[in-house]
Structure formats: structure tokens, C-alpha cells
Amino acid sequence: MSEPSPACREFEQWLATEAAASDPPAGENRAAHAERCAECSRQWRAHRLLVAAFAGEVVPRLSPGFEAGLERKLVSSRRAARPLTGWRRTVLVGYGLAALGLLGGALRQAPLPAVDASAPWLAVAALAAVPLSLGLAIGVSRWLPAPRAGGGAPLTL
Amino acid sequence: MDDAELVEQFRRTGDEAPFRALVERHRQPVFRLILSILGAGREGAAEELTQDVFVKVFRRLGQFRGEARFGSWLYRIAYNQAVDHRSRARFKMPHYGEEVLAMTPSDKPGDDPLESAARASSAAAVRDCLAELPHLYRSVLHLHYWLGMTVAEIGAALSAPEGTVKSYLYRGRARLHRLLAERGIVDV
Numbered sequence: 555m556s557e558p559s560p561a562c563r564e565f566e567q568w569l570a571t572e573a574a575a576s577d578p579p580a581g582e583n584r585a586a587h588a589e590r591c592a593e594c595s596r597q598w599r600a601h602r603l604l605v606a607a608f609a610g611e612v613v614p615r616l617s618p619g620f621e622a623g624l625e626r627k628l629v630s631s632r633r634a635a636r637p638l639t640g641w642r643r644t645v646l647v648g649y650g651l652a653a654l655g656l657l658g659g660a661l662r663q664a665p666l667p668a669v670d671a672s673a674p675w676l677a678v679a680a681l682a683a684v685p686l687s688l689g690l691a692i693g694v695s696r697w698l699p700a701p702r703a704g705g706g707a708p709l710t711l
Numbered sequence: 712m713d714d715a716e717l718v719e720q721f722r723r724t725g726d727e728a729p730f731r732a733l734v735e736r737h738r739q740p741v742f743r744l745i746l747s748i749l750g751a752g753r754e755g756a757a758e759e760l761t762q763d764v765f766v767k768v769f770r771r772l773g774q775f776r777g778e779a780r781f782g783s784w785l786y787r788i789a790y791n792q793a794v795d796h797r798s799r800a801r802f803k804m805p806h807y808g809e810e811v812l813a814m815t816p817s818d819k820p821g822d823d824p825l826e827s828a829a830r831a832s833s834a835a836a837v838r839d840c841l842a843e844l845p846h847l848y849r850s851v852l853h854l855h856y857w858l859g860m861t862v863a864e865i866g867a868a869l870s871a872p873e874g875t876v877k878s879y880l881y882r883g884r885a886r887l888h889r890l891l892a893e894r895g896i897v898d899v
Contacts, residue, residue, distance in 0.1 A: 600884035607837035
């Protein structure tokens with residue numbers, strides 16, 4: 555690709571900063587250059603079509619509901635991302651320890667029953683119940699009040 | 712107070728006020744940048760994405776170390792979010808049939824209806840071709856010709872020097888011309 559001439563550079567600079575949709579290009583030198591130079595002529599035609607395509611278009615702006623929408627999203631984001639700290643963590647750890655203690659006690663009292671061959675899904679359901687209930691506890695703990703005062707207050711934008 | 716001071720204040724105190732000030736300062740440029748990638752007729756989606764960008768920024772601001780300028784970081788997030796959205800969503804540009812274009816009312820009294828229809832048809836072709844350009848060129852051309860941003864403003868939004876923006880404009884126009892020539896809208 556050949557180096558653009560100073561006239562091409564000047565034309566490009568003018569297109570990027572000052573050019574309007576006037577026809578022919580303002581300035582005798584520019585008009586003559588656009589006639590002679592195929593690449594600048596293409597640039598000029600594309601420029602004019604772009605100006606014409608968006609002429610009279612209103613520049614879009616954010617709607618008045620933007621702030622309320624953002625506030626809603628921020629509140630739900632805060633809730634989802636709230637770390638498990640303070641007494642909410644204590645409750646969760648306590649729940650886990652109590653569950654383990656109960657499980658250990660139950661196993662010591664009674665041996666595991668044999669899996670009923672006629673309904674093997676019962677054993678699978680029993681195994682799945684433990685992680686599911688723990689997950690439920692974590693999920694619920696997200697909705698508990700925050701430990702820090704004001705930490706869960708909604709943003710007002 | 713500049714962006715860096717607001718960020719620092721937010722990180723130090725966790726106070727909402729500096730974040731609110733950052734949103735107020737940058738929301739319109741972020742919206743325009745996103746819109747420049749999505750294109751005309753996508754204002755609703757662009758607004759939703761602008762909100763998502765600020766939610767993301769709110770979550771990550773505590774980790775922002777200030778190696779780059781806040782504006783560059785923010786606009787990079789916005790740009791990537793818009794590009795992701797555009798590649799994920801089934802993007803269908805509104806189609807205007809010939810009969811609709813022929814009905815387009817003239818904006819000046821006494822205008823030739825045929826000329827007016829031809830102008831509308833050419834404008835629609837330009838928009839269609841813009842939608843086919845690579846994200847960066849489409850964004851720069853939209854920002855300049857549609858959203859009326861200067862080269863310096865685009866440079867700030869894209870964290871690019873002015874010379875680079877001019878080069879993007881140049882290459883964008885060249886590609887657009889090629890696409891328009893393929894459709895017979897302009898001579899080769």
C-alpha cells in the first residue's frame with residue numbers, strides 16, 4: 555500500500571474534523587483533489603451518504619426510567635453478592651454442625667438399613683436430600699438481614 | 712472531583728455518593744457507545760445494557776487498582792458487553808420494503824416524492840451496510856455521524872489516540888463504500 559500524499563492527508567483530516575455535507579468539498583484545492591484522487595473521491599462519497607443517512611436524526615438519550623431500573627438491578631445484585639459474614643455465617647456453621655451431630659448420633663444408634671431393591675430411588679433421594687437442604691439453607695441465608703447497619707440499604711440514584 | 716478521586720473515596724468509605732457521581736458523569740457516553748455498536752432502533756436494549764455495565768462496575772470497583780484510567784476501564788467493559796450482546800442475540804435489523812420506502816413522507820414542502828423515496832432508500836442501504844461492518848468501524852462511524860461525537864470525544868470513549876480514531880474513520884468509510892458499491896448504491 556502506497557503512502558498517502560500530503561493532499562490526501564489534508565483531505566482526510568478535513569473530513570474527520572470540519573467537513574459538512576456540502577457539495578463540492580469546500581476549498582478549491584480540496585475540490586480539485588477529490589476530482590483527481592480516486593480514493594479521496596470514494597471517501598467523500600461515503601462521507602456524504604453517511605451525513606445524509608443520519609441527517610435530522612435526533613440523538614437518542616437515556617429514558618427517565620433509567621435511574622429506577624439501575625437502582626432495582628443494584629439492589630438485587632447486592633443481595634446476591636452479599637458475603638456470608640457475621641451472625642449469618644454463625645447460623646450456617648451452627649446448622650452444619652448440628653446436622654453432622656444428628657447424623658453421627660443416628661448412625662451410632664441404628665445401623666444403616668439395607669437398600670430396598672424394589673425401590674432403589676429411595677436411597678438416591680435420601681442421599682440427595684442432604685446437599686439439597688444445605689443449598690437451601692445457603693440460599694435462604696442470602697435473604698436474611700445484613701450484619702452491618704445500612705449494608706443492605708438500597709442505592710438511590 | 713475527578714474520576715480517580717471518586718473511585719478512591721468509594722473504595723475507602725464504601726459510600727454510595729461517589730458511585731452516584733460516576734454514574735451521572737458517564738451514563739450518557741456509555742449509552743452512546745453501546746448504541747453505536749447495537750445500531751439504530753436498539754435504544755431499549757442499549758439502556759438495559761448501560762444499567763448492566765454500571766452494576767458490573769459497582770461490583771468490581773473495589774478491585775479496581777487504577778492501573779488504567781477509570782474511563783478507559785469503564786468504556787472497555789461497556790464495549791465488551793455490547794459486543795457480547797450483539798453476538799449472543801439473534802440480531803435482525805428492521806426491514807423496510809420498497810412500498811414503505813415509497814410512502815416515506817418528504818421532509819421539505821414541495822420536495823419531489825421520488826427523490827425523497829430515493830433518499831430514504833439510500834439511507835436504509837447505508838444503515839444495512841453499517842450493520843455488516845466490524846464492530847469497531849461501525850461503532851466509530853455511528854459515534855461520529857449519528858451521535859455527533861468529535862474525533863477527540865471518540866478517542867476518549869475508546870481510549871484511543873485521535874490519529875487512530877481518524878484512521879478507523881477512514882478505513883470504516885472505505886469498507887462502507889465497498890459494501891455500497893457491491894449493492895450498486897455508489898459507483899466503484
